[in-house]
Amino acid sequence: MTRSSRPATALRVAFLGVLCLFMLIPLYLLVINAFKSQQDILTNPFTIDLSRATTEYLGAAWNSPEFSIPKGYAITLALLVCVNVLSIGLCVPAAHVLARTPRPLFRAILMFFVAGMFIPTQVILIPVIFVLRGLGLMSTFPGLVLFMTATTVPFTLFVFTGFVRVLPRALDEAAAIDGAGRHYTVWRIIFPLMRPIVATAFILNSLSVWNDFASPQVILGPGSGIYTVTTGVYAAVGQYSADYTRVFPTLLLAVIPILVIFVATQRHLMRGLAAGSVKG
Amino acid sequence: MARTLTKTVPERAAAAPAEAAGPAARRGRRGWRGWRDAGARLTMVAPALVLYVGLLVVPVGYAVYYSFTDYNGFPQQIPEFIGWENYQRVFQSADITDSMVVTGTIALVGAILVNAAALGLALLLQRTGGFTTFGRVVMFYPHVLSALVVGFLWQAILGPQGVVNTMLEKAGRSSMPFLSDPTWALWTLIFVISWSLFGVQLVLYLAGLQTVPADLVEAARIDGAGRWQTFRAVTWPALAPTFSVALITSGISLLKTYDVVVSLTGGGPAGSTQTLAYSILAVSFPGRQIGLASAEAVVLIIAAAILAFTVLALRRRAEEGAESIG
Numbered sequence: 001m002t003r004s005s006r007p008a009t010a011l012r013v014a015f016l017g018v019l020c021l022f023m024l025i026p027l028y029l030l031v032i033n034a035f036k037s038q039q040d041i042l043t044n045p046f047t048i049d050l051s052r053a054t055t056e057y058l059g060a061a062w063n064s065p066e067f068s069i070p071k072g073y074a075i076t077l078a079l080l081v082c083v084n085v086l087s088i089g090l091c092v093p094a095a096h097v098l099a100r101t102p103r104p105l106f107r108a109i110l111m112f113f114v115a116g117m118f119i120p121t122q123v124i125l126i127p128v129i130f131v132l133r134g135l136g137l138m139s140t141f142p143g144l145v146l147f148m149t150a151t152t153v154p155f156t157l158f159v160f161t162g163f164v165r166v167l168p169r170a171l172d173e174a175a176a177i178d179g180a181g182r183h184y185t186v187w188r189i190i191f192p193l194m195r196p197i198v199a200t201a202f203i204l205n206s207l208s209v210w211n212d213f214a215s216p217q218v219i220l221g222p223g224s225g226i227y228t229v230t231t232g233v234y235a236a237v238g239q240y241s242a243d244y245t246r247v248f249p250t251l252l253l254a255v256i257p258i259l260v261i262f263v264a265t266q267r268h269l270m271r272g273l274a275a276g277s278v279k280g
Numbered sequence: 281m282a283r284t285l286t287k288t289v290p291e292r293a294a295a296a297p298a299e300a301a302g303p304a305a306r307r308g309r310r311g312w313r314g315w316r317d318a319g320a321r322l323t324m325v326a327p328a329l330v331l332y333v334g335l336l337v338v339p340v341g342y343a344v345y346y347s348f349t350d351y352n353g354f355p356q357q358i359p360e361f362i363g364w365e366n367y368q369r370v371f372q373s374a375d376i377t378d379s380m381v382v383t384g385t386i387a388l389v390g391a392i393l394v395n396a397a398a399l400g401l402a403l404l405l406q407r408t409g410g411f412t413t414f415g416r417v418v419m420f421y422p423h424v425l426s427a428l429v430v431g432f433l434w435q436a437i438l439g440p441q442g443v444v445n446t447m448l449e450k451a452g453r454s455s456m457p458f459l460s461d462p463t464w465a466l467w468t469l470i471f472v473i474s475w476s477l478f479g480v481q482l483v484l485y486l487a488g489l490q491t492v493p494a495d496l497v498e499a500a501r502i503d504g505a506g507r508w509q510t511f512r513a514v515t516w517p518a519l520a521p522t523f524s525v526a527l528i529t530s531g532i533s534l535l536k537t538y539d540v541v542v543s544l545t546g547g548g549p550a551g552s553t554q555t556l557a558y559s560i561l562a563v564s565f566p567g568r569q570i571g572l573a574s575a576e577a578v579v580l581i582i583a584a585a586i587l588a589f590t591v592l593a594l595r596r597r598a599e600e601g602a603e604s605i606g
Contacts, residue, residue, distance in 0.1 A: 012404055013411065019401075020418045023475075026433050027421070029443055033436075045443035090328040097321045105318070109325060116336050118528075118588040120536035122557050123577040126353075126565055127342035131335060133355070150335035153328055182320065211426040213539040214561060230428045234542070237432055241543075247436050255425050262424045266417050273480075274487035 033244060034058055034252040041244045061249035067232035069253050075141075076228040079216075080209045082145045084202050087152045091201075092194065095160030096186045100172065110161060116154035122214040132219065139224040144216060151215075152205040163197040164190060199272040210258070229254055340581065346574035353570045366575035375551060376559060376576060383535060383556040383580075386470055387587075390534040393474040394481055395526055399519075401478075402485035403511075416486070420479035430476040431543030435459065438468055462552030465545050469553045473540050477533060481526045488522030489515070524595040531587045535580060556580050 032048040033041050040052060062069060098110045128147055129138060137143030167190065175185040191198075213230040220226050227235060233254050240246045262269065347366050349359035370376050401419055405412045422430055437443045438458035445455040458468045492515050500510045538557040541547055547554035547562065554563070556576055564573035 016404055016411070016415050020415055023418050023422070026437060029437060030433060033443075042441060042446060045446050090331065093324040094328040097324045101318075101321055103318065106321070106325075109329070113328075113332060116332060118532065118584050119336060119340060120532060120557070120580055120584050121336075122536045122538050123560055123580045124336070124339040124343055125561065126570060126573050126577070127339035127346065128335060129353075130342060131339055146331065147335050150331050153332045154336075157328060182324065186324075207423065210424070211539075213426065213428045213542070214557075218561065230426050230539070233429055233432070238543075241432065241435055241439075242441065244436055247432060251429055251432055255429060258424050259421065262421060263417065266413075266420075270416060270420070270483060273483045274490075 030248055030252050030255070033248040036245075036248075038243065038245045041248070057245040057249040058253065061236070061246065061253055064236050064250065067227065067236035067250065069229075069232070072227055072229040072232035072254070073257060075226055076210060076230075079141070079145060079148065079228060080206050083148045083152060083209050084205055086145065086149045087156050087205055088198060088201065090149070091153060091156040091160050092191055092198075093183070093186050095157055095164050096190055098157070099161045099164035100169070110157075113154050113157050117158065121151045125214060125218045129218065138219065139221050141220075141226055144219045147219060148209055148212065148215060152201075152208065156201045156205065159197055159201060160194065163194055167193055196272075199268070203269055203272045229258075343574040343577045343581070346570050347578050349571050351570040352568040354568075359571070362571070366571045367579075369572060370575045370579060375554075375563075376556075378551060379554045379556050379559040380579070382466065382552070382554060383537070383583075385466065386473065386537055386555060387531055387534040390470050390474050390477070390537075391527060391531050393470065394478045394530045394534075395523070397474065398478045398481035398526065399485050399523075401482050402489055403515075405482075406486060406489045416482070419482055422476040423479040425476070427473070427476050427539040428543045430472060431540040434468075434472045434475075435544050459545055460549055462549055465549055465553050469540065469544060472544055473534065473537060476540070477530065481530055484522055484526045484529070485519070488519045491522075492518040520595065520598060524591050528588050528591050531591070532584050535584055535587070 029045065033045060034057065035053040035055065036044075036048060037052075037054065037057075040049070098106050132138040132143045132147065135143070137146065171189055171193075172185055175189050180189070211230070212228075213234065216228045216231045217234065220228075220231065222235070233250060236250045237247050346359060348361060348363060350362045350365075351357065351359035401415075405415050405419070425433070435442070439445070440455065440457075440460050442458075444458070448455050457464050459465050496514045496518075497510060500514050505513065536557045537555045538561060541553055541555055541558045542562065545553040547558050557580065560573045560576045560580075564570075564576060
């Protein structure tokens with residue numbers, strides 16, 4: 001495996017090492033400054049005097065009235081589960097039909113869905129308000145779930161359809177001969193084979209739900225009392241971004257769980273992302 | 281796995297006629313029973329279609345409709361038709377044209393930065409091993425922090441009283457106006473967005489690199505090709521589909537930049553970092569100018585469509601060129 005000469009390898013590793021360090025500095029600053037007073041942050045932002053470290057501000061951030069971290073996480077996780085279940089539940093049968101029906105009508109329907117991938121979702125939020133208001137779902141959790149699911153449908157359906165197309169058609173025919181109905185075939189025979197692409201869609205959709213700030217901010221609004229991690233962070237920090245004893249502890253508490261989840265699942269996550277991400 | 285999915289759209293389309301010869305198709309063309317069959321199939325697509333149309337297509341339609349009206353968003357008021365007036369305002373108001381320039385700059389410079397960083401790092405991290413796994417995780421982690429959090433974090437680092445400026449002052453140097461000078465603020469914003477974004481494109485390129493035929497790389501090496509020649513002649517052509525996907529995904533994410541602006545700069549100083557999405561959601565919408573906000577949204581949707589179709593058309597042309605050579 002000595003493809004490149006040794007100095008080149010050393011150079012590569014050194015370069016990557018420096019870059020990794022650079023990437024991690026913000027995280028390092030976030031961690032150490034969460035334990036310091038405003039005075040200490042302003043005078044010594046880069047180092048920490050352990051004898052003066054305090055968890056006072058972390059405690060204050062944990063008990064913040066604007067943003068309860070467990071509640072923010074619970075709502076975001078519920079959102080993530082609902083969006084994924086609904087999105088996958090709707091897209092698997094639809095993708096199966098679209099992949100197996102060669103009629104022009106169904107080809108056109110697929111293209112119609114694919115066009116949705118290019119809509120920048122945040123900018124249509126204002127008209128979405130009027131639609132949700134008409135349905136009586138504005139400022140509600142189900143309203144947010146439905147909108148977020150709708151934004152995931154084009155991509156999910158597109159990659160699912162591409163995947164089902166390469167699954168052997170003989171599977172469907174064998175199931176039909178054995179008397180299986182269409183839904184049985186989809187869920188008991190095709191769906192289990194779709195696991196890799198379902199994983200990819202799950203990860204990508206989860207990341208977009210998790211990262212979304214505009215949709216919960218606009219659809220839930222400040223009055224509903226429901227907030228996700230992002231809108232909660234905004235409520236707790238937005239007005240006080242000069243008060244670093246508020247910024248650092250809140251951000252730290254908000255990112256710890258997701259970082260733990262990320263590091264614990266990174267192998268599956270990276271592999272899952274890679275599997276379906278070259279989506280043509 | 282990755283291999284099967286990298287099939288390009290034209291390839292898939294080419295596979296479809298072969299499927300048309302299947303028994304289902306023959307059955308499908310048989311009159312009434314065929315129609316009933318199509319109806320049964322439609323019912324399986326319908327739920328997804330209803331949701332997609334109701335909450336994505338209809339809102340786009342509403343945006344187009346409101347963009348030609350004067351409307352303050354109250355249910356009691358009926359939108360008043362005013363023709364192209366909102367579009368005139370969009371293109372005449374210095375505020376909004378500035379935000380279009382800002383958005384365009386972010387999309388263009390950001391896309392170059394993100395793709396260059398992601399591709400470069402993918403080439404460095406493509407070999408598997410403990411260290412590269414660690415590297416990949418470190419490069420990707422900003423993306424799981426969410427753009428809003430990343431903005432607040434960098435605000436605390438680069439702000440006038442932030443970490444960097446405190447350190448500079450301690451070292452006896454004058455502070456740097458990362459976020460307080462209009463020109464600096466835009467570049468800082470582009471840097472921060474790219475920092476938080478490029479992990480996704482990195483994973484895309486890493487997956488793409490696995491589709492580069494190893495035997496071709498080997499052959500090029502035996503023929504005495506240098507690293508750069510191998511990259512140009514073997515790696516790059518194999519990466520072309522990945523490149524177009526990475527370009528479209530990063531371009532569209534950058535076009536709708538909103539969260540980072542909220543947390544990093546608030547659109548300032550003096551509107552220098554106000555993107556179109558920020559202008560829609562944080563200026564026109566709270567100002568109850570639904571018509572104007574909708575016109576801005578339509579402009580952005582058209583920009584995103586042009587971007588996607590341009591990249592796809594260029595790729596198709598490149599593919600046809602490659603086929604005629606091969």
